Amino acid sequence: MHYRWKFPETPDPREVLALETALGIPRLSAQLLVQRGYRGLAEAKRYLAPDLASSGHDPFLMEGMEKACERLRAAREKGEQVMVHGDYDADGITALAIFMRFFESIGISATPYIPKRFHEGYGLSARAVAEAASRKVNLIVTADCGIRAVSEIEAANREGIDVILTDHHEPGEALPKAWSILNPKQGECRYPDRDLSGAGIAWKLCQGLFSLLDGDGEDPANYLDLVCLGAIADVVPVRGENRAIIRAGLRLLGEEKRAGIRALRTTSALSRSEPMTYRDVAFVLAPRLNAAGRLGEADRAFRLLYTDDDEEALSHATWLEDENRQRRAIDSLVTEEVREILARSFDGRRDYAVVLSSAEWHPGVIGIVASRVVEDYYRPAVLIAVSDGVGRGSARSIPEFPIYGALAECSRHLMTFGGHSYAAGFKIDEREIEKFRDEFREVARRELEGKELVPELSIDLEIDSDSISLDLVRSLKAMEPFGPGNPAPVFCLRDVRVREAPRVLNRNTLKFSVESRGRTIDVVGFGKGDYIEKVRKGASVDIAGQIREETWRGKRWVGMKLEDVRLKEPTPG
Numbered sequence: 248m249h250y251r252w253k254f255p256e257t258p259d260p261r262e263v264l265a266l267e268t269a270l271g272i273p274r275l276s277a278q279l280l281v282q283r284g285y286r287g288l289a290e291a292k293r294y295l296a297p298d299l300a301s302s303g304h305d306p307f308l309m310e311g312m313e314k315a316c317e318r319l320r321a322a323r324e325k326g327e328q329v330m331v332h333g334d335y336d337a338d339g340i341t342a343l344a345i346f347m348r349f350f351e352s353i354g355i356s357a358t359p360y361i362p363k364r365f366h367e368g369y370g371l372s373a374r375a376v377a378e379a380a381s382r383k384v385n386l387i388v389t390a391d392c393g394i395r396a397v398s399e400i401e402a403a404n405r406e407g408i409d410v411i412l413t414d415h416h417e418p419g420e421a422l423p424k425a426w427s428i429l430n431p432k433q434g435e436c437r438y439p440d441r442d443l444s445g446a447g448i449a450w451k452l453c454q455g456l457f458s459l460l461d462g463d464g465e466d467p468a469n470y471l472d473l474v475c476l477g478a479i480a481d482v483v484p485v486r487g488e489n490r491a492i493i494r495a496g497l498r499l500l501g502e503e504k505r506a507g508i509r510a511l512r513t514t515s516a517l518s519r520s521e522p523m524t525y526r527d528v529a530f531v532l533a534p535r536l537n538a539a540g541r542l543g544e545a546d547r548a549f550r551l552l553y554t555d556d557d558e559e560a561l562s563h564a565t566w567l568e569d570e571n572r573q574r575r576a577i578d579s580l581v582t583e584e585v586r587e588i589l590a591r592s593f594d595g596r597r598d599y600a601v602v603l604s605s606a607e608w609h610p611g612v613i614g615i616v617a618s619r620v621v622e623d624y625y626r627p628a629v630l631i632a633v634s635d636g637v638g639r640g641s642a643r644s645i646p647e648f649p650i651y652g653a654l655a656e657c658s659r660h661l662m663t664f665g666g667h668s669y670a671a672g673f674k675i676d677e678r679e680i681e682k683f684r685d686e687f688r689e690v691a692r693r694e695l696e697g698k699e700l701v702p703e704l705s706i707d708l709e710i711d712s713d714s715i716s717l718d719l720v721r722s723l724k725a726m727e728p729f730g731p732g733n734p735a736p737v738f739c740l741r742d743v744r745v746r747e748a749p750r751v752l753n754r755n756t757l758k759f760s761v762e763s764r765g766r767t768i769d770v771v772g773f774g775k776g777d778y779i780e781k782v783r784k785g786a787s788v789d790i791a792g793q794i795r796e797e798t799w800r801g802k803r804w805v806g807m808k809l810e811d812v813r814l815k816e817p818t819p820g
Contacts, residue, residue, distance in 0.1 A: 249701065249811060250701065250702050250703065250704035250791075250810070250811045251699065251701050251702070251703045251704065252704050252706055252739070252791065252811070252813070253703050253704065253705050253706065254706050254709070254739075255282055255705070255706070255707070258278050258281040258282050259281065259286075262281045262286050263277045263278050263281050264277070265288075266280055266281065266285075266286075266288065266291055269288050270288075270291060270292070270295070272722055272725075273718060273719060273722045275708060275710065275714060275719060275722070276719075276722040276723070276725070276726075278708055279707055279708065279726070279736055280294065280295075282707055282708070283707075294726070295725050295726065297490045297491040297494050298491055298494075298495070299488070299491045299492070299495060301491075302487055302488050302490065302491035303488050303491060303492075304438065304439050304440060304488060306451040306452070306454045306455035306458070307455055307458075308437060308438045308439065309429055309431060309436060309438040309448075309451060309455075310428070310429070310431075310433060310435050310436035310437065310438070311427040311428050311429050311436075312427075312429060312451070312452065312455045313455075314426065314427040315411045315413075315426070315427040315429060315452060315455070316452070316455045316456045316459045317459070318386065318409060318411060318426055318427065319350075319355065319386075319388075319411070319452075319456055320456070320459060320460065322355055322385065322386050323353060323354055323355045325385075326356065327356070327385035327386055328356055328358075328382060328383055328384045328385050328386075329350065329355055329356060329357040329358070329384065329385070329386045329387075329388060330357070330358055330359075330360050330375075330378075330379045330382065330384045330386070330387045330388070331343055331346045331347055331350070331357050331358070331359050331360065331387075331388050331389075331390060332360045332362075332371055332375055332387055332388070332389045332390065332392065332393070333359060333360065333361045333362075333390045333391065333392075333545075333549065334361070334362070334369065334370070334390065334391045334392045334445070334540075334545075335361060335362060335363075335369075335539075335540030335545035336391075336480070336481070336537055336540050336545075337476060337477060337480035337481070337533045337536040337537045337540075337548070338391050338444050338445040338446055338477040338478075338480055338481035339361075339390055339391035339392060339445055339477075339545075340361070340477075340536055340540070340545055340548045340549050340552065341445075341446040341473045341474065341476045341477035341480070341536075341552060342390035342391045342413070342444075342445045342446040342448070342449035342477060343359055343361065343390045343391075343449075343549055344473055344549060344552040344553050345390075345446060345449045345450055345453060345467075345470045345473050345474065346388060346390055346449050346452075346453070347359055347553055348465065348470065348553065349453040349456070349457075349464060349465060349467060349470070352464040352465035353456070353460060353463055353464035353465075354464075357388075358382070358384075359549060359553075360375055360378065360379075361545050361546055361549060362374075362375060363544075369392065369663075369665065369672055370392040370393060370395065370396055370399075370663075370665070371387075371389055371392055371393045371396040371399045371400065371410075372396075372399060373398075373399055373402060375387075375399075376399055376402045376403045376406065376408070379403065379406070379408055380406040380408065384408055385407075385408065385409065386408065386409045386410070386411065386426075387403060387408055387409070387410045387411070388410075388411045388413065389410065389411070389412050389413055389414060390413060390445060390446075390449050391413070391414060391415065391444075391445025391446070391448075391449070391477075392414055392416075392445070393410070393412040393413075393414050393423065393425070394412065394414040394416050394417070394418050394419070394422075394423070394428070394430055394432075394433075394665070395416070395418070395419045395423075395663070395665050396412075396423055397419070397421055397422075397423045397424075399423075400412070400423040400424060400425050401423075401424060404424060409425075409426040410423070410425040410426055411425065411426055411427045411429070411452075412425040412427070412428045412429065412430070413429045413430070413445070413448045413449055413452060414428075414429075414430045414445065414448070415430060415431070415432065415442075415443055415444060415445050415447070415448055415483075416430075416432075416665050416666060416667065417432055417651050417665070417666065417667060418430065418432060418433050418434075429448050429451070429452060430448070431443060431448070439487075439488075440487050440488045440489070442483050442484045442486075442487070442489060442732075443478075443483065443488065443489065444474070444477045444478040444480075444481045444483045444489070445477060445481065446473060446474045446476070446477025446478060446481075447474055447477065447478055447483070447488075447489065447492060449474075450467055450470060450471075450473075450474045450492075453467040453470070454467045471492060471495045471496040471499050472496050472499035472500045472504070472505060472508065473496075473505075473552060474492050474496055475492060475493050475495070475496020475497055475499070475500060475528065476496070476500070476528060476532060476533065476536070476552075478492060478493055478496070479493060479525060479528040479529050479533060479730070480528070480529070480533035480536065480537065482529075482669075482670075482730075482731055483731070483732075484730075484731050484732030484733075485525070485728055485729065485730035485731060485732045485733040486732040486733050489732075490728065490732075490733060493525065493728050493730070494727075494728055497522070497523045497524065497525070497528070497728060498522075498523075500523045500528070500532075501522050501523040505552070506554055506555050506556060506557045506559075506560035507551040507552045507553075507554065507560045507563070507564070508532075509557065509560065510551065510557065510560035510561045510563065510564035510565075511532055511535060511551070511564050511567075513561065513564065514535075514561070514564040514565050514567070514568040515531050515532070515535060515564075515568065517531050517532070524727075524728070525727070525728040525729060525730050529730075534571055534574075535548075535564075535567045535568065535570075535571045536548045536551075536552075536567070538567055538570040538571035538573075538574045539566075539567055539570055540611070541574050541609075541611030541612060547563045547566050547567060547570075548563070548567060550563055551563035551564055551567065574611065574612060577609045577611075577612050578612040578615055578616065581608050581609065581612055581613065581616050582615075582616050582619055584605075584607075584608075585603060585616055585619075585620060585630070586623070588603060589601065589620070589623075589624065593624060595624070595700075598626065598688075599626060599627075599688065599691040599692045599694075599695045599696065599700075600626055600627045600628070600629070600648075600687060600688050600690075600691035600692075600695075601620050601624065601626050601627070601628040601629065602628075602629045602631075602683075602684040602687055602688060603629070603630055603631070604630070604631035604632075604633055604638060604680050604684075605631075605632065605633065606632075606633045606634065608630065608632040609632060610632035610634070610639040610641075613630040613631070613632050613639075613640075613641045614630075614641035614643065614670070614672070616630055617629065617630045617641050617642065617643040618643045620643070621643045621644065621645060625645055625700050625701060625702050626645070626691075626700065627642065627643070627644040627645060627648045627650060627653070627691055628642070628643050628644075629641070629642045629687060631675065631680060633677050633680070636676065636677045636678075637662075637674060637675070637676065637677060638674065638675040638676075638677055638680055639672070639673075639674055640672060640673045640674070640675060641670075641671075641672050642654065642666070642670065642671045642672070642673070643669065643670055644668065644669050644670070645700075645702070646703075647694070647695060647698055647700075648691060648694055648695060649668040649669075650666065650667075650668060650669060650670065650671045651665075651666050651667055651668055651671050652668075653687060653690050653691065653694075654666070654671055654673060654687075656686075656690050657683055657686045657687050657690065660675060660679040660682050660683035660686065661673045661674065661675050661679075661683070662674040662675055662676060704737065704791060704810055704811055705734075705737060706737050706738070706739045706791055707736040707737050707738060708736070708738055708739070709738070709739045709740075709741065710738050710739070710740065711740070711763070711764065712740060712743070712763040712764050712766045712768060713764060713766070715768060715794055715805050715807075716805060717796065717803065717804075717805055719794060719805070720794060720795065720796045720805055723735075723736060723794065735793045736793065736794075737791055737792065737793060737810055738791070738792065738793070738794055738807075739789060739790070739791045740761070740763060740768070740789065740790050740791075740807075741789045742763075742787055742788075742789065742815055743761040743762065743763040743768070743787070743788060743789075743790060744761060744762050744763070744785065744786070744787050744788075745759055745760075745761055745782050745783065745784055745785060745786045745787075745788060746759070746760045746761055746762040746767060746784070747759060747760055747784055748783070748784045749778075749779050749782045749783070749784075751776040751779055754773070754774070755773075755774050755775070755776035755777075756771060756772065756773050756774070756775070756776065757770075757771070757772035757775040757776050757778055757779060757782070757809065758770070758771050758772075759782050761788070761790065768805075768806060768807055769797065769804070769806035769807070770790065770792065770806065770807045770808075770809050771806065771807075771808060771809060772792075772808075772809030773808070773809075775809055778809070778812055781812045781813075781814050782812055786814060786815075787814075787815035788812050788813060788814055788815055789812070789813040789815060790807065790809060790811075790812050790813075791809075791810045791811045791812075792807040792808050792809045792810045792811075793807065793808040793810070794806075794807060795807070795808050
């Protein structure tokens with residue numbers, strides 16, 4: 248994949264100098280802060296040292312919070328039975344674990360419920376409501392689901408069951424008639440941060456109840472590791488309150504106070520010699536939590552996070568490791584098949600969206616594969632796994648095409664749907680797939696025709712080789728955690744010469760070095776093996792990438808993680 252490079256306006260040198268002087272940071276760091284909108288000293292300090300005291304918000308600013316807390320207090324006082332309805336992904340599982348731990352600490356009698364992905368599908372189902380009625384449940388609290396469960400919550404009301412709905416997905420046209428709805432995306436909510444994860448909203452409810460009960464029970468601050476897990480797994484923007492949560496949560500995860508985290512780090516062979524990072528959670532811990540739900544049984548992931556017993560936790564983590572290994576194998580087979588189909592059929596001049604279906608695909612991996620299609624082709628991608636006459640679809644998209652809105656336009660063909668601008672899911676009658684495919688492609692054509700469908704690479708700063716140093720790397724660490732909404736800075740080096748013939752290593756990794764002003768810089772491009780034609784020995788290129796520290800056998804130096812290359816001139820003969 249190649250990119251359109253976008254360069255920002257040059258930052259005001261007076262603002263840069265003011266921050267450089269006041270904070271005692273390198274000039275490049277000050278430039279980055281100004282570039283990203285942190286121009287005032289107070290803003291810059293809050294960004295460099297985010298904490299919940301300054302970035303967190305009063306839970307009672309959230310619409311429905313007071314009513315929800317009062318209902319839970321009443322449930323405790325009356326000894327009512329509470330069902331906590333979770334979800335099968337990592338965000339829903341962590342939200343469920345947070346609720347169960349906190350409710351137990353304040354004496355609420357609660358039982359967990361996790362839907363079976365392939366029998367009930369996503370969200371609150373009629374089957375779950377019937378189960379609650381059979382258990383004589385008085386109150387259902389949803390975790391990371393329910394915002395579109397209008398008929399299901401009506402059914403609960405008919406059974407005399409109240410519902411406190413906590414969710415962060417986009418609401419539909421009509422809100423369910425729940426006792427209370429906690430979702431910053433609902434129209435009347437004045438909560439400052441609309442981008443909390445499902446685990447984040449669960450945590451805010453625990454915060455509110457903890458306050459209402461004058462500090463009775465376990466301090467919700469103890470659950471920040473779980474909130475962090477849910478937030479990173481659900482790829483929420485790393486800014487504002489989320490960023491403060493993730494920063495504090497990574498620290499807690501590194502302390503391994505929870506049996507489940509200790510077990511996960513052991514079975515995944517995650518290094519304990521370095522602090523826990525965003526990437527550790529995103530690419531090691533979260534996939535293992537998600538693996539259980541993807542293949543059909545999320546209960547083990549919940550119990551891993553809920554137990555305090557190391558032996559039990561290790562048993563669950565070992566099982567999850569096996570499930571993740573199996574998930575990767577299935578994922579590889581489906582990915583290979585989809586790529587073969589698209590190699591034969593995709594036409595970039597004609598196709599504005601990819602919509603494929605098969606009865607041979609596992610519904611638990613099609614979301615991952617759809618994301619790869621978006622990366623490979625830069626088109627919205629919808630994959631549908633069909634079984635027993637019903638298709639389960641996963642949709643992923645690009646910034647130019649909000650996927651949730653597109654599904655809403657095609658909703659007459661869908662049984663259910665929900666999600667966000669970039670990711671969504673749905674169920675569809677197999678007989679409607681062809682009609683849905685045609686209408687969805689037409690919506691994509693209408694919205695995307697005439698646009699340059701090439702991903703944009705935002706360059707933070709253009710620098711020279713003399714600026715690259717370990718001091719720069721250290722100053723960039725102060726800007727972590729990086730993630731969506733706060734991406735790792737991308738730097739551009741212009742007119743550098745490829746010093747040696749590049750090599751393609753395992754997993755399509757490109758490795759080479761460039762020379763500029765007498766200095767050699769090592770460059771590694773993960774998944775960039777196809778760039779080898781651009782970076783032949785002696786070629787003059789512009790390169791864009793992230794600056795990072797490299798280590799080998801006790802030696803430390805600074806290199807670049809490649810994002811893109813532009814050829815400056817033909818390779819000398």
